[in-house]
Amino acid sequence: MTVSMVKALNDGLRQALSDDPHVLLMGEDIGRLGGVFRVTDGLRKEFGDLRVVDTPLGEAGIVGAAIGLAMRGYRPVCEIQFDGFVYPAVNQIITQLAKLRHRSAGRISLPVVIRIPYGGGIGSIEHHSESPETYFAHTAGLKVVTCATPNDAFHMIRQAVAEDDPVVFLEPKRHYWTKGEVDPASALPLEQAVVRRAGTDVTLIAYGPTVPVALEAADVAAEEGRSVEVVDLRSLSPWDVTTVRASVHRTGRAVVVHEAAFSHGFGAEVAARLQDEEFHFLEAPVVRVTGYDTPYPPSRLESDWLPGVDRVLNAIDRSLSY
Amino acid sequence: MAHAVQDPPSETSLADPPIQLLDPAGNLGTDCRLPLDPATVDLPALYRDMTLVRRLDTEAIALQRQGELGLWPSLRGQEAAQVGAAYALYDRDMVFPTYREHGVAWCRGLDPVSLLGLFRGTTLGGWDPYEHHFNLYTLVIGAQTLHAVGYAMGLYRDGSTGSGDPERDTAVLAFLGDGALSEGETNEAFIWAAAQNLPVVFFCQNNQWAISAPYSVQSRIPAAQRAAGYGFPGIRVDGNDVLACLAATRQALDRARTGGGPTLIEAVTYRVNAHTTADDATRYRAAEETEDWTARDPLERLRAHLQSTGAVTDEYFTDLEARERDLAEQLRADCRALADPDASSPFEHTYARMPADLRQQLRQHMEFVPTGPQDGERT
């Protein structure tokens, strides 16, 4: 079945709602409207307004209330309308949601999913293109995942709902309308990275919105006689060092690609980990291709600002020049 | 099912009708709660500005349809609320808008094309907030209400409020939507303003909808009634009545300037168009509702008043139409002329002084920015 990522998420959520009566969806405009990206389209009609809840306009309220619902045995799936609007909820996410299991010595379980359409590249105005993943990945107690294909979207959203820990679920909005095959029988473990393309010269490590960029760069590099492996991380916290390590053993070189800013970004984590644990296998320093340490630019500039194929190819060249 | 979300009660079932000075037929009345001497008001100027603001909005929507703007939040139906409120301001008063206050911006004297850049994607700002005492648009719902509070704290510390000097006393006017009432930050702003008796007026345009959420999702009481819970006055006016909006805002700003503290004004109005050009209002609201409100058009009633009282001549309307056409033409030309910013611009002004590391990133970035004409190269 070939569907868009939006449809795959919609199907996954529908399945989750039917499988477990304790699952409920909450967010701004997710009911009548079906969400601004239509991810929840039709679900309120099907499951009613106690299962698909249009909330007041307050992100702290959405996440804070989800915590209480979870304590009462529910499994809330919260939609934050856009990446740039999660910040009013950050206090609840970081100081409460992430910590209550630990503080209660495991007595409190918070199976809450926070879905966030994220990343740039769709010509939006400010606050609609941000990459907040590391704020969450840096916080113990949260799981942070992101899907890059409709198949992953379908499976990962259901797995996230089934998780007993809070999951920040990042949806790369510029791929919402990209279609792909969904195979209901092909779920990988939620936390596992996957090799999207095999190669022997250099490993590209990407996630969410930059996976297609990495794949395209690998295609172009192949024309130039370079064999590039592409690893899709899928989960940022925890992240699958084993798969990345195995790939780097094959290639000896790693390039990390993400849209979030360079400094203190996820690429820094990957680079540090690889140089610490795989120093003897590395033929070159780990190279990062990322957004810059500036605010996300006005949309007229985003195509140059975002890490594109040229910059990835240049990074591959740099890596191979050692 | 006790907590099931009901469909919205109609706006009128929530409370007494809002205060009105100019009725939908164009008759001017009085209300002791809002004393206004019509002689102090330039009615033809109000009508002119409302008309031009509507044209600005209509033109911006057309530009969006032609692909010149990525998005536009329409103010149609809210002209009276915005122009009325703006007419109550002194030049030195500071305004903190949301993203929909094009009418206030117009009355503050901003070049209307500067409103387009944010939505065209050429800028994240677009104007100097100090030049016309009109702050940048705020896309994060509710955030500006706290900035207004802080600015008002500054006025107090500067002795620019309650000084007794009418040339000096200054106030702050913060705009918000009905959806914004639900954000924690808005409620913090109300608390701070009340506790410190700050010279800030919160002007809530209750246009009945926050994207697809009807007012009943945010509140079971009228916005104006909330003010009492924080400890300052709330007033509910007909937001399609420019005179009521002007009178209420003038009264509240006067009180704020002279040390009387905050006020919450609820202007009951309606968002005639969809939330933005990206939104599809047919998915969540009934056409009859929109028709019903359109019949209460804020421009029509003032026009009716001007005509029935003979306050203006036919020439006034002919001139105004010519001005509308000029404005539309100017907007079309100037919008297309809005240049893309320099590739280096995201790096500039990120810090007061660019850190060395960022300068290095800028150099790297410029190596990848295509210069000159490109044809089909890889990105």
Ligand SMILES: Cc1ncc(C[n+]2csc(CCOP(=O)(O)OP(=O)(O)O)c2C)c(N)n1
């Ligand atoms: C913190 C935050 N959350 C969500 C959004 C997305 N959003 C943009 S406008 C809007 C509705 C705003 O409604 P209201 O405050 O009534 O103002 P209106 O647009 O009706 O004038 C929403 C939910 C946002 N901009 N900021």
